[in-house]
Amino acid sequence: MWVSQLALTDFRSYPDVFVDLGPGVTTFVGRNGQGKTNLVEAIGYVATLGSHRVATDAPLVRFGTEQAFIRCTVESHDRQTLVEIAILAGRANQARINRSVAARVRDVLGILRIVVFAPEDLSLVKGDPADRRAFLDGLLVQRVPRLAGTRADLERILRQRNALLKSARAARRSDVEHLDSTLQIWNEQLATAGAELIAARQSLLSDLQGPAVANYAYVAQDEQAVLALTYQSSLTGALGEQVPVGSSSRDDWRQALLDAMAHVRRDELDRGVTLVGPHRDDVLLELGPVPAKGYASHGESWSIALALRLASFDVLRADGEDPVLILDDVFAELDSARRQRLAQRLQEATQVLITAAVDADIPDELLGSRFRVDAGKVSHDR
Numbered sequence: 001m002w003v004s005q006l007a008l009t010d011f012r013s014y015p016d017v018f019v020d021l022g023p024g025v026t027t028f029v030g031r032n033g034q035g036k037t038n039l040v041e042a043i044g045y046v047a048t049l050g051s052h053r054v055a056t057d058a059p060l061v062r063f064g065t066e067q068a069f070i071r072c073t074v075e076s077h078d079r080q081t082l083v084e085i086a087i088l089a090g091r092a093n094q095a096r097i098n099r100s101v102a103a104r105v106r107d108v109l110g111i112l113r114i115v116v117f118a119p120e121d122l123s124l125v126k127g128d129p130a131d132r133r134a135f136l137d138g139l140l141v142q143r144v145p146r147l148a149g150t151r152a153d154l155e156r157i158l159r160q161r162n163a164l165l166k167s168a169r170a171a172r173r174s175d176v177e178h179l180d181s182t183l184q185i186w187n188e189q190l191a192t193a194g195a196e197l198i199a200a201r202q203s204l205l206s207d208l209q210g211p212a213v214a215n216y217a218y219v220a221q222d223e224q225a226v227l228a229l230t231y232q233s234s235l236t237g238a239l240g241e242q243v244p245v246g247s248s249s250r251d252d253w254r255q256a257l258l259d260a261m262a263h264v265r266r267d268e269l270d271r272g273v274t275l276v277g278p279h280r281d282d283v284l285l286e287l288g289p290v291p292a293k294g295y296a297s298h299g300e301s302w303s304i305a306l307a308l309r310l311a312s313f314d315v316l317r318a319d320g321e322d323p324v325l326i327l328d329d330v331f332a333e334l335d336s337a338r339r340q341r342l343a344q345r346l347q348e349a350t351q352v353l354i355t356a357a358v359d360a361d362i363p364d365e366l367l368g369s370r371f372r373v374d375a376g377k378v379s380h381d382r
Contacts, residue, residue, distance in 0.1 A: 001113060001321045002351035003043055004080075005073040010062040011087070012038035013376050025346070025368030027354040028378070036355040036373040040116075040326045043353065046072045046083050047114040048138060049093075049106060049148075052328070061089050074112045076321060083108050106152075109145035113323035115313045117330045121305040125292050129232075129282035136201050136283065139312050143319065147200060154193040158274055161186040166272035187261050190277060195254035197278045198233070203248040204315070205231055205283065211311035219310070219341050220303035225288040227307060234280035238263040302338060310345055322350040331361045339363050 007018045013035045028036040041051055041060075051060065061068045068087040073080060084096040085108065095102040102108060123131040141148045164186060168179050209229055216227040235243045238260040244252040260276040261268075268275050285292040285304060292304055316323040325346060331339050331354075343363035346352050356362050370381040 001074065001076045001324060003072060003112065003324060003353075004075050005071070006039065006043060007069075007071040008038075008042055009069040010065040011042055011068040011070060012060060012062060014038060015062065015376075017376070017378055019371070019378055021351075021353075022369060023351050025352045025354065025366045027356060027362055027366070027368065027370045028373050029356050029359055029362075029370060029381070030373030031357060034373045035376045035378075037328050039373070039378070040328055040353050040355055042070045043072060043112070043324070044114055044116055044326060045087075046070060046074075046085065046108065047112040047142065047324075049085075049109065050138075052116045052118050052120065057087050057093070058089065060087050065089075072112070076111075081111050083111055106145070106148045109141060109148055113142050113316050113321070114326055115309055115316065115323050116326045116328065117306070117309050118328040119330065119333050121309065121330075122301055124308055125285060125296060125301040125304050129280075132283040132285075133278075133281065135308065136204060137197070139315070140197075140200050140204055142316065142323070143204070144200065147197065150193055150196050154190070154197060154278065157186060157189045157193060158277070158279060161190060161274050162272070165268055165274065168269055168272075183265075187258060190261070190274070191254045191257040194257050194277045195250045195252075198253045198257075198281070199248045199250045201278070201281075202231060202246060205229055206246075206248070207315050207318075208308075208311050211314040212307050215310040215314070215345075216303055216307035218345070219306045219338060220300065221337070221341070222303075225300075227292075227304060228284075228286040230284040230286065232282040232284050234276045235260040238276060299335065299338075302334060306338065306342060310342075313349070325349045325352045327352070327354045329355050329357065329361075331356060331363065340365070 002023045003021050005020055008014045009016050019039065028039055030036045037053070041053060044052055045060070066089050070085045072083045074083060082098050085105065086094040088094065093105045095105045095108050097108060097111070124135055137151060141151070164182060212229055213227050217223045231245055233243050233245055235256055239256060242256070244256055247253065257277065264275045287296055287300060287304065292301065296304060313323060313325060334342065340363060343365040347365060352366070354362060354366065372379050372381050
């Protein structure tokens with residue numbers, strides 16, 4: 001899989017730009033603030049409908065305009081697909097696939113698969129649980145695009161359920177029967193959507209474990225400290241050992257969620273918020289006998305982050321086709337040893353897109369097509 005053409009209109013700093021790309025390694029070199037990251041960010045948006053840099057779409061629309069356009073041509077298994085996305089300020093985005101209007105923007109998911117390496121990856125180790133949940137769910141949606149709908153349903157259910165809990169607390173309702181019947185409706189919906197997402201996370205984590213261990217040993221050149229990934233469920237506080245950690249059965253998780261919500265009902269009414277569910281889960285990263293967060297050195301943390309991204313590549317590749325690898329100013333963050341080992345692994349991929357401030361940041365092994373980016377102008381250097 002690879003991207004052959006990228007055209008942007010009013011995306012970030014670009015009024016208009018067009019770039020022809022090929023398989024192999026392509027590097028965008030330019031000083032900070034010149035627009036090189038905007039190019040790979042747009043490609044990432046086509047694959048994930050999100051940015052690895054910002055949480056909302058608003059900053060993607062060039063200042064002073066009302067909409068941005070991304071046109072991306074994807075080559076896959078001798079098939080060419082044109083994806084066009086309109087990012088509309090304050091309105092629902094729109095998409096077309098091979099010139100035909102998509103019923104939903106998320107219908108483009110699955111056409112392009114990517115793995116992004118970025119300086120922000122240290123948050124996978126040092127950051128909050130939300131960062132690790134986002135890592136898992138982002139990879140899940142690329143493997144099983146319909147789970148984007150499950151995540152959207154879950155967010156809607158949580159908003160409605162939390163609103164009910166807050167209103168019940170504020171009003172100190174005496175109509176317990178009505179409250180219970182309404183809450184039960186949302187409990188059932190949360191259990192169904194939540195179980196599907198948690199079960200999928202469990203299955204993905206099982207697939208990631210082996211590649212993560214192998215990639216950590218390779219990147220860190222350390223076969224003694226073994227990397228371990230363990231799912232941490234918010235249900236444990238309510239159910240203890242009855243939580244089916246490790247199970248990929250939706251039925252098991254659905255019943256566990258219903259039991260946990262019944263157990264914490266009083267606390268949820270007192271606090272006006274949903275206390276159990278996939279939105280409060282985490283992934284414990286352990287290096288040998290200790291948690292990575294708080295114990296791993298800076299170098300070890302980088303090795304773990306790289307191992308997780310390389311494991312993501314291995315998992316997506318196992319589905320039958322290489323994802324596009326994007327490295328956004330990563331090499332400047334790494335010591336020479338990790339640079340070289342990462343560069344050797346990258347040569348296995350069908351397409352690698354790299355951004356760098358200077359040529360010296362790029363290992364010699366990754367010589368390929370090179371573009372210069374200066375003040376929003378993109379020129380082919382070689």
